[in-house]
Amino acid sequence: MPGKNLSREEAQQRAELIQVEGYRVHLDVTSAPDPAVDVFRSTTTLAFRCSAPGSDTFVDLLAPAVRSVVLNGRALDPAEVFDGARVALPGLAAQNELVVEADCAYSRTGEGLHRFVDPADGETYLYTHFEPADARRVFANFEQPDLKAPFSFTVTAPAAWDVYANAVHEEVTADGSGSRTWRFVPTKPISTYLTAVVAGPYHVARDHYGRTLPDGTRLEIPLAATCRRSLAPYFDSDEIFTVTKQGLDFFHDEFDYPYPFGKYDQCFVPEYNIGAMENPGCVTFREEFVFRSKVTEAAYEGRANVVLHEMAHMWFGDLVTMKWWDDLWLKESFADFMGSFSQVEATRYRAVWITFANRRKAWAYRQDQFPTTHPITADIRDLEDAKLNFDGITYAKGASVLKQLVAYVGREPFLAGARTYFKRHAYGNTVLTDLLDALEETSGRDLTAWSAAWLQTSGVNTLAPQLTVDAEGRITELAVVQDGGVLRPHRIAVGLYDRDETGALVRTARIELDVTGGRTVVADAVGLHRPALVLVNDDDLTYCKVRFDEGSLATLRAALGDVRDDLARALAWSAVWNLTRDGLMPARDYLALVLDFAGRESEIGVLQSLHLQAQTALDLYADPEWREEGGRLLAECAVRELRAAVPGSDHQLAWARFTAAAAHGPEQLRLVRGLLEGTARIDGLDVDQELRWSLWLALAAAGAATGEEMEQELQRDNTASGRRQLTQCLAALPTPGAKAAAWTAVVDSDELPNALVEAQIAGFAQAGQRELTAPYTEPYFAMLEDVWKQRSIEIAMRIVGGFFPKYQTGQKTLDAADAWLSEHEGAAPALRRLVVECRDDLARALRAQACDRG
Ligand SMILES: [Zn+2]
Numbered sequence: 001m002p003g004k005n006l007s008r009e010e011a012q013q014r015a016e017l018i019q020v021e022g023y024r025v026h027l028d029v030t031s032a033p034d035p036a037v038d039v040f041r042s043t044t045t046l047a048f049r050c051s052a053p054g055s056d057t058f059v060d061l062l063a064p065a066v067r068s069v070v071l072n073g074r075a076l077d078p079a080e081v082f083d084g085a086r087v088a089l090p091g092l093a094a095q096n097e098l099v100v101e102a103d104c105a106y107s108r109t110g111e112g113l114h115r116f117v118d119p120a121d122g123e124t125y126l127y128t129h130f131e132p133a134d135a136r137r138v139f140a141n142f143e144q145p146d147l148k149a150p151f152s153f154t155v156t157a158p159a160a161w162d163v164y165a166n167a168v169h170e171e172v173t174a175d176g177s178g179s180r181t182w183r184f185v186p187t188k189p190i191s192t193y194l195t196a197v198v199a200g201p202y203h204v205a206r207d208h209y210g211r212t213l214p215d216g217t218r219l220e221i222p223l224a225a226t227c228r229r230s231l232a233p234y235f236d237s238d239e240i241f242t243v244t245k246q247g248l249d250f251f252h253d254e255f256d257y258p259y260p261f262g263k264y265d266q267c268f269v270p271e272y273n274i275g276a277m278e279n280p281g282c283v284t285f286r287e288e289f290v291f292r293s294k295v296t297e298a299a300y301e302g303r304a305n306v307v308l309h310e311m312a313h314m315w316f317g318d319l320v321t322m323k324w325w326d327d328l329w330l331k332e333s334f335a336d337f338m339g340s341f342s343q344v345e346a347t348r349y350r351a352v353w354i355t356f357a358n359r360r361k362a363w364a365y366r367q368d369q370f371p372t373t374h375p376i377t378a379d380i381r382d383l384e385d386a387k388l389n390f391d392g393i394t395y396a397k398g399a400s401v402l403k404q405l406v407a408y409v410g411r412e413p414f415l416a417g418a419r420t421y422f423k424r425h426a427y428g429n430t431v432l433t434d435l436l437d438a439l440e441e442t443s444g445r446d447l448t449a450w451s452a453a454w455l456q457t458s459g460v461n462t463l464a465p466q467l468t469v470d471a472e473g474r475i476t477e478l479a480v481v482q483d484g485g486v487l488r489p490h491r492i493a494v495g496l497y498d499r500d501e502t503g504a505l506v507r508t509a510r511i512e513l514d515v516t517g518g519r520t521v522v523a524d525a526v527g528l529h530r531p532a533l534v535l536v537n538d539d540d541l542t543y544c545k546v547r548f549d550e551g552s553l554a555t556l557r558a559a560l561g562d563v564r565d566d567l568a569r570a571l572a573w574s575a576v577w578n579l580t581r582d583g584l585m586p587a588r589d590y591l592a593l594v595l596d597f598a599g600r601e602s603e604i605g606v607l608q609s610l611h612l613q614a615q616t617a618l619d620l621y622a623d624p625e626w627r628e629e630g631g632r633l634l635a636e637c638a639v640r641e642l643r644a645a646v647p648g649s650d651h652q653l654a655w656a657r658f659t660a661a662a663a664h665g666p667e668q669l670r671l672v673r674g675l676l677e678g679t680a681r682i683d684g685l686d687v688d689q690e691l692r693w694s695l696w697l698a699l700a701a702a703g704a705a706t707g708e709e710m711e712q713e714l715q716r717d718n719t720a721s722g723r724r725q726l727t728q729c730l731a732a733l734p735t736p737g738a739k740a741a742a743w744t745a746v747v748d749s750d751e752l753p754n755a756l757v758e759a760q761i762a763g764f765a766q767a768g769q770r771e772l773t774a775p776y777t778e779p780y781f782a783m784l785e786d787v788w789k790q791r792s793i794e795i796a797m798r799i800v801g802g803f804f805p806k807y808q809t810g811q812k813t814l815d816a817a818d819a820w821l822s823e824h825e826g827a828a829p830a831l832r833r834l835v836v837e838c839r840d841d842l843a844r845a846l847r848a849q850a851c852d853r854g
Contacts, residue, residue: 008382014058030179046100053094058089062134065103073097076090085136109795123230125200125228129272133383145325145429153195157181162202165196165197166190168222170183194278194321205226240266243308247308247311255419272285274286276306300349305355312338320422320425323431328389333402357574359609372833384830385830401543413445453489463482463545464481477521479521480492490544510538532555583851587617588626588630594610595634598637599640620848623849648686661698700729734766734769736772742760747783754794757795777812784824784831788828806842814842
């Protein structure tokens with residue numbers, strides 16, 4: 001569609017021409033409960049100035065129909081000025097008023113105004129999600145982050161509904177015809193992508209936060225938390241409010257800028273594409289954060305982390321916003337770092353840096369080794385580029401680099417820089433240098449070199465110890481060797497570990513130093529006794545892949561589980577995983593470590609990562625000839641550890657899920673079915689609804705369950721979640737018919753909502769069904785361009801990434817990917833990027849398999 005993919009240049013030109021004074025947006029969603037109606041009425045009244053009267057511009061709007069366009073009292077013909085993506089505005093005056101009345105579409109893809117019908121009770125729920133540029137699916141606007149304005153929303157909705165938006169409502173009037181109209185006060189100046197409306201018969205819990213500000217005035221923030229009514233019994237809003245208040249305390253203490261957006265609603269919404277979105281005063285979260293069944297402490301920690309990440313955005317992102325998507329990282333890296341930073345200091349979740357080191361960084365390392373990686377400060381030409389940049393670099397690498405920056409300039413100067421930045425740029429838009437200027441002022445350091453090395457380059461360095469010892473076993477030299485692309489300055493700690501009297505591996509020395517260039521000598525290590533283990537980047541100060549000297553690696557192979565410190569052990573796990581991914585450690589050796597030591601892993605989040613990684617190592621990185629044996633070993637390990645785990649513990653639940661995921665032979669499948677039918681019992685294990693679906697999935701994928709019996713499970717759980725899980729289970733059945741049905745439902749039709757697209761894809765792709773899915777390699781490459789053109793980018797991204805034949809780990813698949821890439825030089829760059837990344841994953845798998853073959 002012409003004009004849908006707004007470019008940076010167009011946005012720049014428009015920003016030079018236009019100053020927006022305000023929006024009044026009226027949405028009439030009284031039609032929402034009627035499934036036969038797929039549009040709602042949207043009326044936008046837009047006041048703006050133009051610095052060059054007489055010139056032309058456009059507003060963005062993705063709508064099935066425009067009813068009228070009135071510019072400065074002059075009616076324009078929609079057929080002439082609306083092309084499906086933009087409304088042309090010719091001949092502007094100095095002062096302008098535009099009124100656009102349109103029929104906008106309810107969304108099924110999570111983009112724009114999403115409509116969802118709850119199968120549990122038939123109720124309809126709506127919510128918006130706009131980042132980066134989907135407000136234009138709901139109302140006409142200048143869709144770019146630097147044209148901030150106050151927004152006044154009015155929403156007409158069914159009378160029984162509640163409506164939430166960024167600001168508080170000033171009045172609700174009954175229209176006497178089964179609807180009510182909610183009029184909201186104007187917001188502070190915010191960007192279009194941050195506006196939000198949530199409407200439906202939502203369950204709501206309320207609380208309140210107050211504090212006295214330094215100037216003696218009181219700040220009062222009403223708090224609300226909402227979810228669908230049918231989820232209300234599971235909604236632990238008290239825990240959410242606890243974390244919310246702890247976060248508000250922390251950010252007020254550290255940021256010294258009062259929360260600017262009045263009230264703070266947190267809405268948990270269905271079929272949400274991402275984790276959460278920082279709409280000022282009206283944060284939206286994926287409702288999977290409302291836990292219907294038992295989850296581990298890692299899930300609570302993860303949810304609290306998201307609550308705090310979004311809250312940090314109220315200042316960094318919402319109050320101060322990037323000028324264009326090039327600097328998306330400014331807000332995402334900061335929020336990601338601040339989420340963890342505040343969580344450790346202000347909440348009961350003290351192990352967050354372990355999760356950060358182990359999970360968040362794994363995401364960054366993976367992304368940063370793709371051929372498509374990019375500097376943290378990216379070159380974002382247009383909106384399609386922007387969409388793909390919500391990636392491991394922008395979030396996790398950026399946050400890692402900020403953690404490194406804090407180690408470099410110190411905690412206080414860093415926070416002082418943030419305070420300066422908020423005050424200086426409140427309600428404005430910024431670029432990187434604005435942040436660096438503030439940090440340089442408060443730290444007294446020149447950050448030019450730091451920024452050039454860390455923000456303007458791509459790739460991950462490896463740091464390896466190089467050790468020489470004398471005849472008495474004393475260190476004569478310890479050096480840290482840096483490798484991998486652009487060499488950077490790293491502030492690191494080197495930890496030396498030895499056995500204590502109990503046999504545990506404990507740190508006997510910690511040396512902090514700056515590593516620069518290719519080789520840095522650790523002077524303070526000379527004369528120390530040769531340790532059993534040298535851990536460079538101990539305490540996880542910098543962003544790098546860690547390697548080991550031979551002696552240290554031998555220690556880990558024999559005794560990784562003996563490393564007593566949780567973070568050090570997590571770093572060791574992360575390092576051996578990277579060795580495996582890089583084809584430097586055979587997958588079976590990595591799996592041997594998991595078999596030997598995962599059962600002793602006390603950190604639940606780390607254990608759950610190990611389960612995922614072990615599965616990947618087996619399915620993708622192990623020699624196919626050995627896969628059968630490896631699968632058996634892993635499955636036996638899972639059952640052994642499940643039986644040994646403390647009854648009722650998180651570890652027991654994690655092993656139960658892994659038992660299902662790894663189930664291999666008839667014996668384990670019997671156990672899985674026994675757990676489902678109640679004929680097998682594990683003391684303390686509650687086989688609740690979510691676990692039941694995991695067990696069904698295991699049976700389905702192995703061909704040990706029928707579609708009919710799984711459909712009966714829906715009688716027990718006729719909910720949105722149940723339907724998703726059933727869809728996945730049915731698609732996982734090992735029959736050509738099941739595969740064809742899943743493929744057709746997703747590729748040949750756009751009837752399914754985002755959540756079911758995801759479930760179909762997840763069910764389709766089973767590692768144990770390589771032969772069944774092999775015939776789809778050719779159709780996959782054949783459909784790519786059509787899918788990219790015809791489907792929304794959110795759905796297209798899932799199809800392209802999810803159906804890539806990743807389990808067809810042969811040269812033939814690699815050749816097919818290469819052929820497609822060379823024959824489609826002109827394909828959309830964002831599509832090519834996805835294919836290049838999938839292709840690179842596959843090439844990595846082939847290298848790892850070669851390593852495993854030996
Ligand atoms: Zn964010």
